[in-house]
Every structure is written in structure tokens, then in C-alpha cells.
Amino acid sequence: MILRHRIARIALIAALLLSSMPAVAESVLLTLTGAVTDGRVDLTRADFDAMDWHELATSTSVTDHQPEFRGVLMRDILARAGAEGSHVRATALNDYVVDIPIEDFHRFDVLAALYMDGVPLTPRDKGPVWIVYPRDDHSVLADIRYDMRWVWQLVALHVQ
């Protein structure tokens, strides 16, 4: 019984290690579907690294201080995926779904953040990707209608 458990645990750890080894570079962080190039674009960490990174310090509705976020611009992601449409339907790990007008990403420097205060965002927190609006730079953004679009644990964007 104990042995079986132990074997199972070792096998599990090995499997996790094996699968996570290439996953560091290969695992898909964000999937774009809908009106994008070939109907589906998978973005890995390497794809993110290939884009311009930006930093943004802003207050949020769920934290006290002004965290420093780091990531790429949402509009850059959509451009890279060849997105053509007016809305994206953002889906999070916890099945949170919200529609965001693409116009937002052109009016404001909306970030797809991968780091908060220098610490990588993980699914245990608000990762892998957190959509962050420059809330302190535009007073109109301090509103529940925009707060709803701060999708954390973002994994998929459907362009329509």
C-alpha cells in the first residue's frame, strides 16, 4: 500500500518533471481563436519574449498598493495574431468570460501582464496572464465597467 503510493508518487513527479522540462519554453500561455491567422494562434512564452515588453504601475481594485506590472501590450498580441474584429471574448482558468471591445486596447495602453512587482504571475495567483488597464492615468477607467475587464488567469481570447 505504502509502496504503491510511493511508486505512484515518484511516477507522478517524474511525469511532471518530464512534461515540465520542455514546457518551460513550449507550454502555451495564451490561445487566440476566431478571426485570427488560420483561425487559431497559440502563444508561448517564447512568443511573448519576441515582443516589446512594457512596464506599468497602477492601483487595482483588489490590491492596496500600486503594483508594478510587466508584460506586452494587448494590441501587440492581437497584431501578432493577425486579429480582425471588434471584440475579444476573454476566458480565464476559472471559466470567467467577458467581452472586451478591441477599441479599448487602442485607446489605452492595456497590458497583458506576466509579472507583478517583479514576480512571475502563476495560476495560483493571477497568472499566467492578467489584463491590466492603466487605471491611474485615465479617470474614466476607475469604473466597475472597466474593472470587469481586468481578466486574471487569462488563457484564451476569441476574436469576433
Add this chain to the structure above:
Amino acid sequence: MTTRQEWIRYLGLGGLVLICLGLLGLAAWQLVQLERQMRIDATENMIWVFGQAQIEAMNLALALSDEMPPQQIQTRFDVLLSRLTLLEEGPQRRFLENAGISETLAGWRSGLLALDPMQGADPAALRAHVTALVAALRGKASLVMSYEWQIQAERLDRLGRLHRLALVSVLGAALAGLGLAAILIDRERRLMRGRLDRLRAEKLAGDLERERETSENNRRFADLIAHQLRTPLAVIDSAMHRLTRRGGPVSPELVSEKVAVSREAVARLVKLTDTALMMSRLERDAVLPHLSAHDLRDLVTSVIDDLVVTAQDRDPSRIRQQAQAAPMVALCDPALTGEILSNLFCNALLYSPLDCRVDVEVSQSPTHIVCRVEDRGRGMSAEEIARAFDRFYRGSGHETLPGSGLGLTLARHLARMQGGEVSLMPRAGGGLAAALYLPREVSA
């Protein structure tokens, strides 16, 4: 009104203005507060946040009991962990602390981390932990809900209170404004009444002054008439006395001489009476000019002819009318114009030496027919000319000559009634020039 009362009025007015502005300012401030509190914060969505944590705990429990693939279990584990992390962050933790739930939730997250399946933790222990967590969360969900609604209700109370205060402030300001308006209207009414009183007093003073003037004029007129009546009457009396004097027979020459003198005196009396009558009618506005086209040359000729009969003593043959071929048609009343001309001619004859001639010339300007009468008498200074048209004014040194002092006044008045004018100016070479202007007849 005493100074004290005035001060009190001003203080009251200033106080009302201050109250009005103060209340409006207060209302504005309350409205700003209202606007600020009307914003919805995401933290006010705690029912949802807490509900999500509950759902994720149940999801993980389900995944564990269904023995789903490790990858899926890991994802559910991570998501549940993230929800618990969220509940421990600033605004959420404060909300739970205020609701009295935070203490009982503390420890669940660290307990969960210790059972991380990625670290090879015992799935059964994890399942037991998660099942207990689900029960704990379910027990607290209603507390979260009631606290959230408590907050919302309190916020609505606050908004309602602010709203009522703003309303009361605005109503108060409106009342103060009404008071202000009443005071201002009252003040305006008093000012208006004062202004009307002053106007009435001025009018009364004017009326009094005019009345006084009229009465003074009447007195002077009566004096003058008495004086002017007296002279011809004395002349007639003296002639009668001479004719009836006892003694030698009266020669026919003497009779005709005295008759002529008497008749001349009577003519002067008649003239005087006519002038007084005309003046009186003018003052009653009883004279209306009947305007028609007349050649002024003809009027001049007929007036001179009349004077030959009535003013023999001043030798009317001295008047020289300048020959003028073109017709000089004016729009005038012939009787009134005759009166003016007669007056101007008589003046010229009266105020110039018997051996000097009087020139009369009729001419025309683009708009008027002009009759100019020039004598070679003593003339008048500018001051005398300026006063010559005043009633009862007599030239200096002429007080003994017959005259009412009304002639020129009457002449100018009659000329103006016909749209014309009479003016005096010194004649080049000595003497006086009088001019009558009458509007030209415009033939269609």
C-alpha cells in the same frame, strides 16, 4: 429714515445674501459628495468573489472524488488557491475582517498549500481538507451576503441623507432668495415712488413759476396798455379842449388840423386794441393759419398802400419797394402775413429819421421767400437784438415812442405758425435789417 435703521436694513440684506450663497455652496458640496459616493467599487462585489471561492472548492472536491487526470486536479487546485489568495489581499481581507469571518478563514490556505498534489501530497488528506473547506465556506457565505447588503443599505442611507440635506439647502437658499427679491422689489418701489414725488414737485414748481410769469406779464401788459391808451386819449382831449375853448371863433383850418390829430390818435388806439386782441387769441390758440399760395410782392404792395392811409405822420412814402420781375410765391396766410409786414414796416418808419428812406426787397432762396426791410436809423446792438423778441421789451431810449412791446413777439409768433421766421440783423452801413422768411410754394 435714521442711519440706524438703514444700517439694520443693510445688515439684513447682506445676511440674506450670505445665507443664500452659503446654502447654495453647501448644496453644491453635498452634491459633489453624492456624486463621489455613487461610484461602484469591485470590492463591493464580495458576494461574487466569495461565491467563486466556494465554487472552486467544490470543483476541486469534485475533481478529486471523480479521480480526474492529475493535470486537471492541479489546475483546480491552483485556481482554488488563487481565490483564497485573493480573499487575503488588502480590500478583500478588510471586508472579511469587518464581517468577522477573516479569523475563521485564516489557515485554510496554508493548509491547502501543505497538501499540494504537485509536491506529492496525499490525495485523501487533500480531499478531506477541501471537503471541510467547502463546508466552512458554505457556512460563511450567508454572513458575507448579509454584511454586503448591510454595507449597501448603509451607503444608500448615506446617499439619501446627503440628498435630503442638499434638497433642504436648496430650499433654504430659495427662501433666502425670495426674501432678497422681496426686499429688492420693495426698495425699487420706494425709489420709484420717491422719483415720482420729485417729478411731481418739479412740475408743481414749474407750474408755479409759469403762473408767476404770466401774472407778471399781465401786470406789465396792463401798465403798458394804460400808458399807451393814455397818450392818444390825452391828444384827443387836448384837441377837443382847444376846439371848445371859449373865445374867438374857431377857424376851419384849426378844426381840420385837430380832427386829423384826433383821428390819428384813434387809429393808434384801434391798432393797439387789435394787437392786444390778437395776442390774447394767440394765447388761447384760437388762431389757425389758412395757408395758400400768394405772391409776397403783392402783399407788400397792399400793406404799403394801407400804411399810406393809417401812418401819415411817419411819411410812408419813404418806403421803396425794389422792383422784382419774377413772381415770389409763398405758402402763407395773407391776413397773418399782412400783420407781420405791417409791423416790420411800422417799426422801420418809427425808428428811423423822417428824411431817410426804408428799403423793402423780396427775394427767394431754394426753400424760402424772403422779405427784407432795411432802415437807416440808430440800429440795435447784438444784446438788444437778442432780447428784441421778448414780450414787452422796448429798445433803450425808445420808451417814449408809441408801441406795446408786443409787435416783434407777435410777428415772430405768426411767422412760425406758417413755418417761417422773423429775424433781425444790423444793416451794413448803419441801421437795422429785419427779414421775414416764409416757405416757398412748391408747385407740383
